Amino acid sequence: MPKPNVKEQIVATSLNLLHSKGFNATSVQDITDAAGVPKGSFYNHFASKDALGLEVLRRYAEQAAELGEVLHNTALPPLARLQQYFEALIAANAENDFNCGCLLGNFSTELSNQIPAARQALHKEFADWTEMMAGLIAEGQRTGNISAGQPALEMANFIVDSWQGAVLRSKAEQSQAPLDRFLHTVLTRILR
Amino acid sequence: MPKPNVKEQIVATSLNLLHSKGFNATSVQDITDAAGVPKGSFYNHFASKDALGLEVLRRYAEQAAELGEVLHNTALPPLARLQQYFEALIAANAENDFNCGCLLGNFSTELSNQIPAARQALHKEFADWTEMMAGLIAEGQRTGNISAGQPALEMANFIVDSWQGAVLRSKAEQSQAPLDRFLHTVLTRILR
Structure with missing residues (x-):
């Protein structure tokens, strides 16, 4: 089961990173490192980096x-x-x-x-x-x-x-x- | 000796690619493939992809x-x-x-x-x-x-x-x- 707080941690961290560095300059590894979550957990919550980008835009x-x-x-x-x-x-x-x-x-x-x-x-x-x-x-x-x-x-x-x-x-x-x-x-x- | 026409080929191709796809979404490999030049030739002409970006901006x-x-x-x-x-x-x-x-x-x-x-x-x-x-x-x-x-x-x-x-x-x-x-x-x- 994905933990909801991991997803929230990824979105909040990504909002800062994608806003300051841009989408293509930020890797999934950058995001999971900055969020302090395992890289593998990313795909439990998002089908792709593109899907995360859309979630960040909504937020x-x-x-x-x-x-x-x-x-x-x-x-x-x-x-x-x-x-x-x-x-x-x-x-x-x-x-x-x-x-x-x-x-x-x-x-x-x-x-x-x-x-x-x-x-x-x-x-x-x-x-x-x-x-x-x-x-x-x-x-x-x-x-x-x-x-x-x-x-x-x-x-x-x-x-x-x-x-x-x-x-x-x-x-x-x-x-x-x-x-x-x-x-x-x-x-x-x-x-x- | 770097061939001047290779450099020009790289700049002209990069101008199109960086303008349509963006800087970070375009790799050096994308550029040399599209320009039809060996990847190794890139660094005969440009110290870095950043240096190419500045040349493209000037052009x-x-x-x-x-x-x-x-x-x-x-x-x-x-x-x-x-x-x-x-x-x-x-x-x-x-x-x-x-x-x-x-x-x-x-x-x-x-x-x-x-x-x-x-x-x-x-x-x-x-x-x-x-x-x-x-x-x-x-x-x-x-x-x-x-x-x-x-x-x-x-x-x-x-x-x-x-x-x-x-x-x-x-x-x-x-x-x-x-x-x-x-x-x-x-x-x-x-x-x-």
Whole structure:
């Protein structure tokens, strides 16, 4: 019988390793060594390294959703919620010294071609993320709190994509500047 | 004596492989097999796979610079040049069926932490790219052809970062839509 805590240990360790080093630069041996579990136990819990990658993506998306709770804070107008949300994302990148990027973005570049199920999973995560944001933008547009210069879903998609690019550049240069530039431009030129 | 045509064969083959499959998913054996050269010949020409990666990045940047020639076409106003430039980049992504992304972006996510010299090289390529674009934006701002809503260099950096994000999403979803959305938003909300 596989032990559930071994599986959890593998997922938690893999989330850190795959986020910081990447999928293809991390071997199953790296993971089991770092998790302190026997290499043979890996395949009791995962059919393949690809299957683990998908599990890690789900876990990452769950954790990222917690940062999105501020988006539901109805005490604040939509624009202020979006600002606080991206400030929290910037702080999360600062915690990693701007060295890890976003796992969705990393997997998009590394695994879209390599693992067909990863492409499907990424498509869904991006769609969920943008739809949540589009709902809030539409709310702000109705009250005049957010610019009506573009349809809400188009604006949300542009903002999510631009965030991914800002995170990528932030990782390339290990710098917060691209993230601050993103937020300033989005707040002053896109959302207003 | 290393044969120069073997080196060229390795670089040209590697550019395709590293762009489509990624750096860590491609072995030296994959490269020498695809190039049709003996595996042993690789190390006559490159000190390491990392050194090859840097050479491939230089070659990619040289080829990308050719697409930038339209930016110097003084018969067109700056905004029209920028539009034609990004249309050419979108066409180049379409040629790859939106499957490869931008090598600068791919290496940013995959190699920034792994190869310190890659981070330095990426920093320089991004700086050269944005400075070229900032010069053209500043020219458009002087004549009123481009919005003066932001300093030219900040605008150029935001546009380059957002392009990277759009390409990443385009690769994740194998779709042109993020690239068209990028261009429409940048032309109508950022540059005007």
